[in-house]
Amino acid sequence: MAGSQESLQVNESKPSQSITGLSLTPQHTILLQKQARVLLFPFDVKKNKQGQMINPQNLSENNSNNEEKHKVKRKHRELGTPEIEAMFPKEEYSLQKSALCSQTEPSAAISKNTKDVLSLSTEMQSKQDGDGDGDENETADRDGSTELSAYEKKRLKNISENAEFFASLDLIETAKRLREMITKRPSHGIKRKKPKKAEDEIVCRRSMRLLKVDPSGVPLPDPSPQPDSVVDQYTRLPPGPLEMIPENQNGENEVFKGVLHMWMKISQSRNESTKKSSSMKRYQASLSGMVISEANICKVTKTRVCSMAIHPSETRTLVAAGDRVGQVGLWDLTQQPREDGVFTFILHSQVVSCLNFSPANPAHLLSLSHDGTLRCGDFTRAVFEEVYRNEERDFSYFDFLADDASTLIVGHWDAGVAIVDRRTSGSSYEQFFNSSMSLIRTLQVHPVNRHYFIAAGGRDVHIYDLRYFKSKGIKPLISFTEHLKTLASAYFSPVTGNRVVTTCADDNLRVFDTSCMSSKIPLLTRVRHNNNTGRWLTRFRAVWDPKQEDCFIVGSMARPRSIDVFHESGELVHSFIDEECLASVCSISVMHPTQNILAGGNSSGRIHVFKG
Structure with missing residues (x-):
């Protein structure tokens, strides 16, 4: 039986208790002699829901x-x-x-x-x-x-x-047909945009005034031509002298003839008294006694005031102002009513940036404009002479180089400097050179050492020495590097020139010590001041009081409106305030050289005068 009979052996193994899922342990293993599977x-x-296996x-x-x-x-x-x-x-x-x-x-x-x-x-x-x-x-x-x-x-x-x-x-066939329908075939033609309908277009409204038609559509007639007295802002006046005829007076004016006669008298007597600085207490007391009234406010120029000058006479108060369109106005405060004492002249076609009475002859009033002309008004002869003319360059500022006013130094916007000799025939200049600056806004000669002059413009303030003049150019002797923005002005102190005050757009007034002309000029004082006048106001220019060596005057943006006087140490000495009479910003200020008289001009052409 052992050879012919099959031997069968079955091994049963129980699944491991630790396995909770499927068990891969063979449940029955059959071993056959002939074949094993x-x-x-x-x-x-x-278990199922009923608890059965x-x-x-x-x-x-x-x-x-x-x-x-x-x-x-x-x-x-x-x-x-x-x-x-x-x-x-x-x-x-x-x-x-x-x-x-x-x-x-x-x-x-x-x-x-x-x-x-x-x-x-x-x-x-x-x-x-x-x-x-x-x-x-x-x-x-x-x-x-x-x-x-x-x-x-x-x-x-x-x-x-x-x-x-x-x-x-038949979903497969349907899906295939849908895909064929969705797939876009490339177009071989050129697509043309359809023209918009007229009613869909937005019609822009246009001004009838610009179209020169009335509301009914009838063309308006051409405007009447302007009178000859109005000068184009961008057209220079013809060269040569101009007659001294007021533009605001019709025909022969007896009042103006009387003013001319008065100018002849005051030009003969000159004040030879020297300028002396008083003590600070006395100076403050004199400033406190200066007041303003309605009679001392008058519109002198057509547009905003850009430059001012006060006649040095001690008997009459005469104020000159230059505006933005080239007009120069004279105001005699002794005339009543006020309008009778105002006389306007059209001498230039652009901004009158500088006005000065001659130190040698107060009957001469010199005016400089951006249009490249410099004129001198001689009130003894009732004529405005042309001193210097250059149509290729724009002028910015000038000062008297000699005490007798025979020579002038003229600054150009393109940083050029010209030396003009008035004794030569015609209006030719003697010398010209280029400075190392980007532009020149103001220029002034040292009051004692006349070979020095200071120029301000851009972010640069330089002191030059005319003794080192070269035709190709001149290098600065001293440079001020403390300014962060553009400058409006820089002036020497009036008596000794030992101080320089600058007005910068970074809202600071700075005072420098120039008593020693060395390569490094120390900064004495920095006064925080709001100089942000904007585009509609003339820039502030801090100027020294001719009677006080260590005090300067500048307009103010503060309210109530005022004109401030500062000491060189930065201390506020006095503020001219009058809420009833002074209600505007006076950008340009000027002090009388010997009297307690202060004049300030605003952007509407009005002049405010404080008198002691």
């Missing part, structure tokens, strides 16, 4: 279904048929997917899957029958029941019906 069945120890047969059915799904996928890949996925439960997914994807044989796929589910146990049993008779009873016990319940049969029926329904919709 191992069958693996996953075993799940989970799950039959391993169900797990084998799942494994069979998975094998069938892989077969279906391989078949689709061979046939090139796309797959359509639908939202179904996990149990129905494999059957419905195979039914939707197979359009040629939908019934075959459904019947095949259904057959797999119904005959799972029979197939397993048939596989084991060929191996031997010894495992028949064991296979029958393991398969249990081969029939499906009524619920499962109805469920499989619903799955097959749904699969047939989706197969009948």
Whole structure:
């Protein structure tokens, strides 16, 4: 029996208690003499809702279904048929997917899957029958029941019906047609924009005044030509002398003739008294006694005041002002009413940036403009002579180089400097050179050492020495480097020239010690001051009081409006305030050389005079 009889040995092993999922431990191992075959069945120890153990047969059915799904996928890949996925439960997914994807044989796929589910146990049993008779009873016990319940049969029926329904919709063909419809074909033609309709366009409104038509559409007549007295701002006046005829007076004016006679008298008597500085207490007391009234306010120029000068006479108060359009106004405060004492002259075509009475002859008033002309008004002869003219360059400032006013130094906006000798015939200048600055805004000669002069413009303040004059150019002797923005002015102190006050757009007033002309000039004081006048006001220019060596005057942006007097140490000495009479900013200020008289000009052409 040992050689012919089969030896059967069955080993049963229990699954490990630590495994909670599937167990891959072989449940039955059959060893045959002729042939050995191992069958693996996953075993799940989970319980169902009723608390019963799950039959391993169900797990084998799942494994069979998975094998069938892989077969279906391989078949689709061979046939090139796309797959359509639908939202179904996990149990129905494999059957419905195979039914939707197979359009040629939908019934075959459904019947095949259904057959797999119904005959799972029979197939397993048939596989084991060929191996031997010894495992028949064991296979029958393991398969249990081969029939499906009524619920499962109805469920499989619903799955097959749904699969047939989706197969009948021809979704693949429909999706292909939709893709063809959505895909845009490239156009080979040129697209042309359709012209907009006239009613859709927005019509821009235009001013009838600019179109020169009245509201009814009738063209307006040409405006009347301007009178000859109005001078174009950008056209220079013809060269040569101009008659001293006031523009605001019609015909022969007896009052102006009387003023000319008065000028002849005051020009004969000159004040030879020297300038002496008083103590600070006396100076403050004199400033406090200066007041203003309505009688001392008058409109002298057409537009804003850009320059001012006071006649040095001690018997009459005469103020001169230059405006933005080239007009020069004279105001005699002794005349009543006030309008009778105002006389205006059109001497230039652009800004009058500098006015000065001659130190040698007070009957001469010199005016300089940006239009490149420098004129001298001689009141003894009632004529405005042309001293210097250069149509290629714009002038910015001038000062007297000699005590007798025979020579002048003229600054140009392009940083050029000219030395003009009035004793020569005509209006030719003697010397010209270029400075090392970007531009020149103000220029002044040292009161004691006349060969020094200071120039301010841009961010530069330089002191030059005329003894080192060269035709190609001149280098500065001293440079001030403390300024952060553009400068409006720089002036020597009136008596000794030992101090220089500068006005800068960085809202600071600075005082420098120039008692020793060395390469380094020390900064003594910096006064915080609002210099932001804007474009509609003339820039502030701090100027020294001719009677006081250590005090300077400047306008103020503070409210109430005022004109301030500062000491060189930065201390505020006095503020001229009058809320009723002084209600505007006086950018330009000038003090009488010997009397307690202060004049300030604003942007409307009015002059305010404080008198002691």
